[in-house]
Every structure is written in C-alpha cells, then in structure tokens.
Amino acid sequence: MITLNVSGQSILELKPSQSMSIIGKGPGQDAAINPYADTDSKAVIENIGKNTFTIRIQDKKDYKKLISVGPSETKELDLLKGYEIYFDSELYAKANLEFMPVNMSDRAITPEDLKTILGNWTGSLTYINYGSGEPYTMPADLIVEQGKSENQLVLSNIYPNEPKANGKGKISISKDGKKLNKEDLKSKQILPDGNIKITTEYLGKDNRKKALIRNIYIMGEEQLIIRKEVKFMDSGNWMIRNEYKFTR
Numbered sequence: 001m002i003t004l005n006v007s008g009q010s011i012l013e014l015k016p017s018q019s020m021s022i023i024g025k026g027p028g029q030d031a032a033i034n035p036y037a038d039t040d041s042k043a044v045i046e047n048i049g050k051n052t053f054t055i056r057i058q059d060k061k062d063y064k065k066l067i068s069v070g071p072s073e074t075k076e077l078d079l080l081k082g083y084e085i086y087f088d089s090e091l092y093a094k095a096n097l098e099f100m101p102v103n104m105s106d107r108a109i110t111p112e113d114l115k116t117i118l119g120n121w122t123g124s125l126t127y128i129n130y131g132s133g134e135p136y137t138m139p140a141d142l143i144v145e146q147g148k149s150e151n152q153l154v155l156s157n158i159y160p161n162e163p164k165a166n167g168k169g170k171i172s173i174s175k176d177g178k179k180l181n182k183e184d185l186k187s188k189q190i191l192p193d194g195n196i197k198i199t200t201e202y203l204g205k206d207n208r209k210k211a212l213i214r215n216i217y218i219m220g221e222e223q224l225i226i227r228k229e230v231k232f233m234d235s236g237n238w239m240i241r242n243e244y245k246f247t248r
Helices: 111-115
Strands: 002-004 009-014 018-021 041-047 053-058 063-069 074-079 084-089 093-101 119-128 135-146 152-158 167-172 183-190 196-206 209-219 223-232 239-247
Touching (some): 009 018, 009 084, 135 239
Antiparallel strands (some): 002 009, 009 093, 018 084, 041 074, 041 093, 053 063, 053 084, 119 239, 152 167
16 A cells, blocks of 8 residues: 655555565556656665565666665665665555755765775776777775865875876865865766765866867775766767776
C-alpha cells in the first residue's frame, strides 16, 4: 500500500520479501514517484515500523550503494538525476519517504568539503598528448596542505619519474562557495559512496581553440580525482584532456 501526496511524500508498506522501487519496473513492483526525478534531488527516508529494511541506490546500469535503515532511523540521501531507490525487506516494514528539490544553497562549496582531502596521496596522471592525440600515463603523488585561510588549499604535485615537473598549485573557493579557483560552480553532488563531486565550467581556450572547459573534482577520505574535460565550439562532444587519480 502506498499513499502519495503532492508534496512528494509517501507512506510505504513493504510486505515480507518484497522489493519496491520509486518507479515501477515490472509486474509486482509497486512504485512511489519522485516528482523531482528530472534533476538532482534529496530523499528523506524514515523507518516508522518495527523491522529493519534496506535501501538500494542504483542507476540504469548497476548497483551503487546499499543502506540499512533500522526502526526509528531517518536517512537523508542525495539522488543524482537518473538514480533510483529500491526498498527491500525480509519482514513487514513501513517507511515514510519524502522527496525534495536541491536548493542552490546546498550546492555551495564549504571549507569542510576541502578538509576531506588534506594529507598525502599516491596515484597517477593521464593526459592526452597535443601532438599525437594519444593518452600517456605517469606516476603522480600529491601533498595537500591548508593554505592561508580555511578557503584555500596548497597542492604539491610530485612526479617520481620526472622530478623536474614537480610544482605547486592551489584550490581556492570564494566566500559564498559559488566559485572554485575563480571558476563558476556548475554543480555539487553527494555521490552514493559519500564522496563529493564538484564541477566547474568556463569559456576559454584549449590547444589555441575556443572551448567550454569543465573541471571535475571527486573528493573523499580515500579517493581524489581531478579531471579536466574540454568541448570545442565546433564539437558536441566532451573529451578528457587530463585526469589525476589518487588514493590513500
């Protein structure tokens, strides 16, 4: 049984061994509708029953995350566009589910976001050679330290096989959190694994050609990815120009 009202709130009742998705996939799967499914949204899930149930978050391709929700527990989840929630329960369970739009204030970058990546990292740099157009990968390490203010980080790039290329850089956010390195914030998302994905975009030049340039930062306690993507004005496709991938 599902009761859905116009605010995006539903009461879900799960029978034993039942699986339920927010949009129906076939016979036997009841559905609650996310009215904000065409964009990023939030889901607030409260267990109002006596038994534990689990939530699966996945996109059209594969599973992303599994979350257990015990009696009286409430979970707030960020849903990227195209992601779906599935409820699974071995016993009778009852949940209150509410969908909400993501406010622009939620998208601002904060100093707490930056602190996630402080410390030492090991990984690689892959870039596209301008001459041959072929990708090249080399070892790369990174040391991230606090800058002059809480809104700034200092990056020390270390290339074990090419020490002459070592250098320093910065990540700085504006006071309102809407710019990173003076580039406009396009989106900030909390991924199902808890990592933060920040995307900035600006008009510039790449290989002496006008282009829309997108920088993507995926930041977590154990993973850091910094990727530059380029879309030339005469092309409808994005290409990866370079990508740093670090772990620790």
